[in-house]
Amino acid sequence: MTKILAVVSQKGGVGKTTTSVNLAASIAALEMRTLLIVIDPQCGVSSSFNFTSR
Ligand SMILES: Nc1ncnc2c1ncn2[C@@H]1O[C@H](COP(=O)(O)OP(=O)(O)O)[C@@H](O)[C@H]1O
Numbered sequence: 566m567t568k569i570l571a572v573v574s575q576k577g578g579v580g581k582t583t584t585s586v587n588l589a590a591s592i593a594a595l596e597m598r599t600l601l602i603v604i605d606p607q608c609g610v611s612s613s614f615n616f617t618s619r
């Protein structure tokens with residue numbers, strides 16, 4: 566069964582990125598197919614996974 570979780574707040578610095586990355590990593594560690602989508606121009610999640618923009 567597919568589940569969709571959303572981590573949303575207009576306020577910055579409240580832990581959205583940290584929560585999202587660790588939640589996704591924890592679910593993936595349970596060997597469940599996991600898709601993490603981030604709509605954030607700061608690209609904090611990309612750097613969490615060591616992706617860099619060119
Ligand atoms: N549960 C927590 N306890 C303590 N510090 C936290 C926690 N969650 C996030 N932080 C810290 O708070 C700061 C902002 O978190 P971040 O996830 O970047 O927020 P956002 O994505 O909402 O801007 C970071 O320095 C992060 O390490």
Ligand SMILES: [Mg+2]
Pocket residue numbers: 581582583605607609
């Ligand atoms: Mg963020």
